[in-house]
Structure formats: C-alpha cells, structure tokens
Amino acid sequence: MITLTPKREFRFPIVAECINPDFFNGKTSKEIEELKIWEGNKQKTLGELFKVEETKMANPQEKEIITINGNVSKVRRIGANMKSGEIIVHGDVGMHLGEEMKGGKITVYGNVGGWAGSMMKGGIIEIHGNASDYLGAPYRGSSEGMHGGKIVVYGNVGNEAGAHMRRGLIKIYGNVGQFLGLRMRDGTIYVEKDSGGRAGACMKGGKIVISGFLESVLPTFTIDSVKEKVKIEEGETVSGPFYLFLGDLVENGEGKLYVLKEKNPHLSHYEKFL
C-alpha cells in the first residue's frame, strides 16, 4: 500500500497518469519516486511533488492500494487507464480522474473536477463530494462516451453528465446541471434530487430516471405511460409513480426519460395525452 502526500500547495496543473495502481504494482517506494510527472511545462519526478510512503501489506499478492492525503485539485488524470487496484483520495481531485479506466475502484472523499470517469470502460468511481461538469462524458468532440462501469456521486454534479453514454451506470444522489445524458445511446443515469433543464437532449436510447424536480421536458419527447417503479440496476428499483417520456424524436431516439410524478405536478398536463 502506498500513501502519497503533496509536499506543497500546487500552483500549476499537474498531469499525473503515473498515479495508477498498475504502474505502482511491484515497485519499491524508491522506484515510485522516480516516476515521471509533468508540472506545468516542466517534467519532474513524483518524489519531487509527493511524499511517498510505503506500508507493507500482510499479503503481498493483494491488489495495490494508493491513498492520497491532501488537496490534489490541480492534479489531472489520476488513475487514467487503470485496470485493477484501488485509489483512495482524502481531498479534492482535479480533472480527468479515472479517464478511460477499465477496472478497479477509485474513492474520493472530496470534490472532483471535470471529466471524471471520462470514456471509462469498467470499474467503479465513488465520489463523496461534488463532481464538476462532463461526468463520464467523452473528450471534446468525441462521441465515444462511457462504455461501461459505474459512477456514484453523493453530492451535486455539473452540466452534461453522462453525455454520449453507451453503457454502464451513473448514480447521482444530489442535484444535477443541464443537459443530463446529452446524446446518450444506452446505459442508465439515476438522479435522486433535481435536474437542470434539457435532460436527455438528443438521446437515442438508454434510461434517465429523475426522482426530483425537472422544470420542463423537452418538446421533442412524447409521453408514453405512467410507471409504478423503475429498475436502476440488478437488485435495485425505485418506486414512483413516474411519468415515462420517449425521445429524443429529433434523433428518432428511443430513449426513456422517467420523471417522478409526485415532485413534478406541473407536468400533469401531459396526462391528458395518455
């Protein structure tokens, strides 16, 4: 098990793809300190920026665990491409956390910057604070969104969460910004509290469940029915009743947008079309 502690407050963006259990695995703390890392436009070693402490594990065959203690909100791409192991962060984290991760687990006890879990294919990201914009969304311009895995956020989330999503699950226990599930194709997004406008814009498939307030449903969605409960994942359902809207018809989409009836009395006028 490795513990990283920032040696000072960072002023410049740091790109740290090397903070990845796959890279740390089998290395001594000396070797880990020598890993290359970019601070601004200067290449440095991990040891120059972080204090690296190694704790011997009882069973060396076990998966590598990296613990980061402190504010790393300037540090980007932590856990990018990781396949196994675990990263635990006690503090805020910068952008692109767990970008394209394929397995393993990242837990953050703090807030997270934009593009967390961007293009991820597997594994779990658990965020106990807030997450910024583009949660699970692809890089700018790309349509290769989240391909699998699970993201759970206990706080609030910014705009365009789950954009271009293709598979997997995003669970948000707080509020969420605008354009939730923009252009999503498949997968599930669950929001326990309120959602900003334009939820499911241009979606082609998949499922968005909003258990809070949604100001309005896009005019390109059509009401289908009222459902008593919705399945979120294996073994978890939320009970409604929910309005079920289908769309986005602009894209000939067959996406499902569930909005809780109880919190959204202003949508009751849709009932006359049922």
Place this chain on the structure above:
Amino acid sequence: MELLIRNGFVYDPANGVDGEKMDIAVKDGKIVERVNERKARKIDASGMIVMPGGVDIHCHIAGSEVNSGRLLRPEDHFRDFERKTAITRSGVGYSIPSTFTTGYRYARMGYTTIMNPSMPPLEAKHTHEELSDTPMVDKASYPLLGDWWFVLEYLRDGKIEDCARHVAWMITSTKGYAIKIVNPGGLEAWGFGGNVKNLDDQIPYFCITPREIIRGLCKVNRLLNLPHTIHVHTNNLGKPGNYITALETMKCVEDLASENKPAIHITHCQFSAFKGDDWRTLESGAEEIANYVNAHSHVTLDMGQVIFTDTTTMTADGPFQYTLYELSGNKWVNHDVETETSAGIVPFHYRRKSYVHAIQWSIGLELALLIKDSWKIFLTTDHPNGGPFTSYPRIIAWLMSRKAREATLKRINPRARSKSLLPSISRELSFKEIAIMTRAGQAKALGLKSKGHLGLGADADITIYNINPETIDPSKKYKTLRKAFKKAAYTIKNGKIVVKNGEIVKHLEGATMWLDVKVSESAKISEDMQRRFREYWTVECENYPVTENYLEVSHPINVEAKV
C-alpha cells in the same frame, strides 16, 4: 554542398534503372554526373534501396476545408501529438495533422513533393498560408474550376478560347497548378439542394451538362498546355453503381487525347468503382474499370485506398458529404463557397467488419493490381478521406505481398471476403512498380520534369529505405517492408539530408509550385466581371488574386499557352 550516395540499389524507373547497384552524385541541389570524391559527404547505402523522393498527387493537407476539419475534430488530436524538439515544432493530429506535422510526417516516409487537390479559389490565400507553413516538401494546389460560374458561362456560350484565357488568369491568380473538377455541375446544383445524377443532366440555370464541363475544360487544358491533365472527381461519387459514371467520364474525353498522352486523371477511383443497386448488393466494379484502363492510354488514376481506421472525410462534393452524414449520423460541416464550389466534412470510421467498408478496401487494391501498367495508377488514400497518408507503408505491403493481403482478408467481413477478387489475384508488385506508383508515375502525370527521377539535372530529392532487395523477400517479410517504408533511412531534399533513420535532422522550407500561364492576349477584367465580383463575392476583384509575395518560397513554372 556535395553528396555522394554509394552502392545503393537504385530504382529509377523513369530512366530505366531497376535495382542496379550504382552511385548517385549530388551538387547544389541537383543530381550530377560526378562530384569530387574527397570533398563530398558520403552516404553508404549498401544493402539499401535508393529511390527518387516520393510524390503524392492527391492529399488534402491545407486550406479552409482541412482547417475546418481540424476545428471539428479535437478528438482526432488528443491521442496523437508530437512534442517539439530542437529542430521540429510540436503538432497534433492523426487524420488531419497540423501543417508542420504534416510536412515532417511526409518527410519521414521519404516523400518530398505533395499536391493539395482542392482549393476553392476564394480560399486560395488561406491555402497558401497553410502551404507556406508545411515544411520539408514542395507542394502545389489545384483550384476548383468545375463549378465556377464564369467557366460555366463561357462553356455554355461555346467560347472555349475565352474560357482558356479566363482559366489561365484564374490559375495564375490563385497560384494553382492544375484544373480540378469535383462532381461537375453537382456542386452548383447543391446550391439549390440538388445534385446531378449522370453526365447528361442539366445543371440548374446554366443550360449545360457535366459532360460539356469535362470536355470543355479538357480542351481548355490542352489549349493552355498545362503540365497536368484535368483532375476529375467523378459525378455520383460514393454511390452504388457509379462505376458506369466513372467509365462514361473516361469515355467522354477519349477523342480529345493526342499522342498517347493522358487527357484525364480520375482521382480516388476506388470511390467511383462501386457496382450494385444499393449498399446491400454493393460489389466491386474494379474489373470493368481496369479493363477499360488497360485498353486505353488517355487515362491515369489514383487509388483512394481505404484503411480500416478512424478518419475524417472532406471533399468539395457537398451533396456526397451530406449522404455520408445521413449514413453515419456523425457530425457534419457543410459549406457553400459563394459562386465557386461547396464543401463538406464528416468524420468516418472504416470498420473491418462492415460489408461496405471491406468491399471498399478490396476495390482499391483490386484496381492497383488489375491495372497492368503501373504508370497509369498511383498510390493514394485521398488523404484523409480513405485514411491518413501515414498508412502508405501498409498499402505498399498489401501491394507487394499476397501474404499481407491474405492476413487482412482473414479479418474482414466474411461476406465481403467471399465477394472480393483479391484471393484470385496472385500479382505482387516489384520495387520498380512501387517506385512508379509512388513517385515516377505521379511526377510524370503531373508533368514535373525535374522530380520523380534521378537523371542528370533532376532535383536532388532522394529517399533511401533500409531494406535489401537481395536478401529480403518482400512478399514474405511484409512487416519488415512496412517498417522500412515507414521510416526512411535518409530523405534528401534539395541535396540536403533532412531525415535520418526516420528522424528529422534539418528543417527546410519547401517551395510552392505554381503555373505562370503566358497567353498571347490576357483575359480582360471586364467591367461586367468587376460588377459581378462586387455583387456576388465577399471579395473585390482587385483583392482576389494571390500575389507572389504571399508565398514563402515561390517556384513559378512558365507555361506557354496556345491562345
């Protein structure tokens, strides 16, 4: 500076040299008979191949269209970037690399001359700015004249000589090199949301047909003595059954050819060789086209090979790009260049497992292998439409090795595999034929007298590839071959070593070639023309021409026209 390349296996098909061991001497950027052996810098090329520098007849590398593609696709850049070094600049991009990176990557593969095939005349300044920023290679650009209002009007009125004078003015004003025709008539029709379906369709408001445009500009081309033929992107490109249109396009200028010289270049022919009624019944029309080309001498083609990768399609063919957008559902740029042409851009992923894409892959190779005379077909991917130019080594391997083709055939869509003609073709190209397809033939078709060969007085653009034709059988060791062509052992440009072992060792500005067409009586800039510029263009006629000081390194080529 003097240079002596010793003991290489020289492939110089234009001068009939086929793998002979000989020395090449270079002085002051030209190839010479001999140099002072004591003073000259020597390169030991023993066990290596020496060829003229590569020439690419058709690659979209600069201009507003390419730049819009760059803006449209940030996701194309972020996985593929190059850091700056002491010599080179940094850059990004896989299918549409930034200008400097384009130059470096071509040079690393041993290419020294490249042609940017579609330049809307209005965007000529932008194009030349980008070409000036593309180092390491000589380059030129073809202005799009097939749907240019003035040309359409002259041709409608049957004023071929006036049209020729006007085209001469246009080529010199835009600093262009050849006449490019894209989907003749179709682009003008696209301005009204339409397209033309065959060579005899009327173009809205012009009372003229695509056949008349192609024939007219072919005559103009001859009157002006331009070094290259007309460069044609056929009608109905990318539609099933369009091989008939391609054949008709070639046939329609059959009588205009003289002295066995080519009269037309059909570009990215793969996209024009589809047989079948719809996408489900798509088949290869390569055999029919190859049969025609084998029997006629007035046509040259380039492949437009498809590579299984994620790329960006961009052409001036607006209606075709719209079809592609509808097929793929990807993002799309549509652009109407005032009265001149149109343009479209759609990112596209060619997949092995897709029936249509696999057939397309097969068509390109079939064309190259079924056309017997390598001087008639050239290696391109229509960069970036079929795939980025960096995949040329892969295509060379497919052409030279049946084993390489079979390895890919195994992995493509099974239905496409069963329809492909490739398993029945045993031809494997030799190094000589590759040298023709990638440099000598292209230079000849372009009329570049001092490029594409290693004769005395030729430009000292030389490439050395680290592969020994005596010990390595390219048909078996195709991976070694691919590696060798990917990173040239040496690229020599203007007599200077610019690349060594696939790394840039010297930065060099390439020249922009353009035609200074001398006509006996130059085109009148009539008041009517000025009025129309004022009415229909965003640019005044006086500001329209690109002046020579706009080009970083200008290389005018004088042409004496017959009018």
